[in-house]
Amino acid sequence: MAIHVLVPGADGRAWYWHRLVPELRARGHETVTMDLPDEDSAGLAEFADAICEAVQVTVGERAGQQRLVVVAQSLGGFSAPLVCGRLPVDELVLVNAMVPVSGESAGQWWENTGQPQARAAYAAASGRDPDAPFDVRADFFHDVPRELTEQAFAAQPPPPPPSALFAEPWPLPRWPEVPTRFLQGREDRFFPLEFQRRVVRERLGLDLEELPGGHLVALSRPRELAELLLST
Numbered sequence: 001m002a003i004h005v006l007v008p009g010a011d012g013r014a015w016y017w018h019r020l021v022p023e024l025r026a027r028g029h030e031t032v033t034m035d036l037p038d039e040d041s042a043g044l045a046e047f048a049d050a051i052c053e054a055v056q057v058t059v060g061e062r063a064g065q066q067r068l069v070v071v072a073q074s075l076g077g078f079s080a081p082l083v084c085g086r087l088p089v090d091e092l093v094l095v096n097a098m099v100p101v102s103g104e105s106a107g108q109w110w111e112n113t114g115q116p117q118a119r120a121a122y123a124a125a126s127g128r129d130p131d132a133p134f135d136v137r138a139d140f141f142h143d144v145p146r147e148l149t150e151q152a153f154a155a156q157p158p159p160p161p162p163s164a165l166f167a168e169p170w171p172l173p174r175w176p177e178v179p180t181r182f183l184q185g186r187e188d189r190f191f192p193l194e195f196q197r198r199v200v201r202e203r204l205g206l207d208l209e210e211l212p213g214g215h216l217v218a219l220s221r222p223r224e225l226a227e228l229l230l231s232t
Contacts, residue, residue: 020226043165044165074096113195134199184210185213187214
């Protein structure tokens with residue numbers, strides 16, 4: 001059995017994982033969740049500090065006694081690798097995530113990878129307007145149950161991700177030497193499947209693992225995500 005450290009994406013809230021947590025616990029695994037910093041000056045170091053602090057507060061020394069798996073959603077792909085040198089991480093799992101390279105900021109990642117063009121091409125191929133501006137309901141919540149979508153929008157919206165996070169170069173010289181997996185939703189409209197397949201191969205030398213669902217698979221497909229997470 002393992003401890004799964006669940007790092008949210010740009011939303012920054014532990015709530016994103018609330019449907020996955022019971023699925024993992026029902027299978028005998030432990031979870032650690034956290035809200036990430038929302039101060040505009042918070043950068044990658046502050047995000048890594050928040051992740052490590054949540055692990056220390058929740059499981060303490062057991063983090064070195066049980067298998068420790070760090071799971072990162074979307075923008076969490078920039079911060080989660082930084083904790084691998086500070087915690088005894090056994091496995092790093094990226095879910096619909098951004099994969100950085102050394103010296104690249106989260107702000108540069110979009111054009112460097114060709115994400116805008118890939119998103120527009122996937123929209124056109126799917127019969128949607130390729131020139132439509134980003135819409136959080138259409139791009140993120142299209143396959144999330146309606147009651148959860150309304151719950152998310154009824155709550156006070158979180159502040160946008162800290163601007164420092166998008167300006168700061170990714171500090172690691174290379175990807176950490178930790179076994180890494182990449183899980184990708186087939187219906188992700190924001191980071192399309194074939195776009196991610198290319199990026200993951202180029203930057204990590206890995207083949208991604210597919211599952212049904214869009215960008216927010218922990219909300220739309222928690223059971224399938226849990227089963228894939230625990231499949232190795």
